[in-house]
Amino acid sequence: MSPPVELDGLSSAQLRELVVSLFAKLADLERTVAAQREEIARLKGLKGRPDIKPSGMDQATDPAKPGQQAKRPGRGKVRPRVSIEDRVLKATVPPGSRFKGHETYLVQELVLSVHAIRYRRERWVTADGQTIVAPLPEGTQGHFGPELRRFVLMQYHQGQSTLPRLTALLQSVGLSISKREVQRLLTEKQSGFLDEARDVLRAGLETSPWISVDDTGARHKAANGFCTQIGNDRFTWFGTRSSKSRLNFLDLLRAGHTDFVLNPAAFSYMRTRALPASLITRLAEQPETVFADQAAWSAHLDRLGFTALTTTPEPVQICHRSH
Numbered sequence: 001m002s003p004p005v006e007l008d009g010l011s012s013a014q015l016r017e018l019v020v021s022l023f024a025k026l027a028d029l030e031r032t033v034a035a036q037r038e039e040i041a042r043l044k045g046l047k048g049r050p051d052i053k054p055s056g057m058d059q060a061t062d063p064a065k066p067g068q069q070a071k072r073p074g075r076g077k078v079r080p081r082v083s084i085e086d087r088v089l090k091a092t093v094p095p096g097s098r099f100k101g102h103e104t105y106l107v108q109e110l111v112l113s114v115h116a117i118r119y120r121r122e123r124w125v126t127a128d129g130q131t132i133v134a135p136l137p138e139g140t141q142g143h144f145g146p147e148l149r150r151f152v153l154m155q156y157h158q159g160q161s162t163l164p165r166l167t168a169l170l171q172s173v174g175l176s177i178s179k180r181e182v183q184r185l186l187t188e189k190q191s192g193f194l195d196e197a198r199d200v201l202r203a204g205l206e207t208s209p210w211i212s213v214d215d216t217g218a219r220h221k222a223a224n225g226f227c228t229q230i231g232n233d234r235f236t237w238f239g240t241r242s243s244k245s246r247l248n249f250l251d252l253l254r255a256g257h258t259d260f261v262l263n264p265a266a267f268s269y270m271r272t273r274a275l276p277a278s279l280i281t282r283l284a285e286q287p288e289t290v291f292a293d294q295a296a297w298s299a300h301l302d303r304l305g306f307t308a309l310t311t312t313p314e315p316v317q318i319c320h321r322s323h
Contacts, residue, residue, distance in 0.1 A: 080108055114174040117145070141189060144177070152185045197237065198256040204235035205255060215244055228252055247320060260297040262289040273318045279306065283319075294320075 010018070088102070121134040139146030152170075155161045161169070163186075167179045205211065211232050218227040218240055226244040230237045230252065239252050262283060270280050282304055291297040297320075301307060306315045 080106070112173045141185065142181070144181070144185060148175075149185050152182060156186055200235055201230065201237040201255040204231065204237065205253070208232050208234055213249075258293040260291040260294065270318055274313060275315060275318050276311070279309075279315055 007015075084106070119136065121136070123134075124132045126132065137145075139149070141149055152166065155166050155169070156163070163179060163182060167177065167182050170177050170182065211230055213228065213230050215226050215228040218225050220227075220240045223242065225240050225242050227238055227240045228244070228249065230239075241248050241252070267280060267284065270283075286300075286304070288300060291300060298307075298316075301316055301319055306319065309315050
């Protein structure tokens with residue numbers, strides 16, 4: 001719409017009418033642009049805007065209509081996530097009363113109790129004199145069961161409970177445990193959690209069509225470090241290291257694997273980083289292509305004379321980054 005030649009000649013009513021019409025056209029344009037953006041996102045396979053229902057707070061503040069009684073907000077239906085135990089409560093009634101069934105009332109309760117188990121482990125002696133003792137149940141650590149260990153870990157890490165308070169809580173419910181023993185439950189024999197985190201990363205990298213990566217500064221063991229997040233909509237993995245270099249990131253992507261392999265992808269990276277062709281040929285001529293760990297790979301480079309070179313770019317650094 002082209003503006004009039006002379007706006008100064010319009011009256012106040014005409015100016016207001018013009019502004020209203022312009023605002024209406026602007027709103028139509030904004031709706032058109034929003035619809036086109038959603039269509040573009042749909043064609044690209046992206047997620048559209050979330051369908052957020054309007055809040056009920058505005059309706060609650062509106063005055064009630066005449067003749068309509070306001071409903072009192074009630075508590076939702078209780079749906080426990082555990083099995084329900086039925087108990088019959090007897091009522092004291094006068095003589096001549098008639099029984100009319102039961103009225104249901106659901107109550108959730110928490111029970112904290114200590115359960116001590118004395119395991120009587122079978123012990124056998126074989127014909128050749130070897131003693132065999134029945135193993136303890138899986139998860140038993142020292143003289144404490146897996147459920148107690150799970151509770152201690154949850155209260156300390158998720159509940160942010162301090163060691164003295166956690167020890168006092170356990171002792172208050174009747175458990176015979178010291179602060180040192182609680183500390184051992186928190187710090188000793190945690191390799192199972194590390195193995196589980198490693199397996200999650202490996203499974204995610206092997207099965208996911210894409211991953212996202214991000215890192216942020218973090219304090220760990222009273223020193224500055226970097227926490228790297230790897231994951232997508234299927235899994236999430238975190239790792240904290242003192243560096244955020246390419247070598248560190250490649251090591252994180254290895255997911256616990258320590259071997260070094262010379263393959264076409266490694267040679268291709270060396271070429272893109274301008275490693276001399278003579279050095280690449282020297283590596284390719286060797287029969288060894290798989291190395292157990294970084295120490296074995298570094299020893300191989302040292303035997304080939306890579307560590308003695310002072311050229312730029314540094315050959316050893318490029319070889320390490322090619323994995």
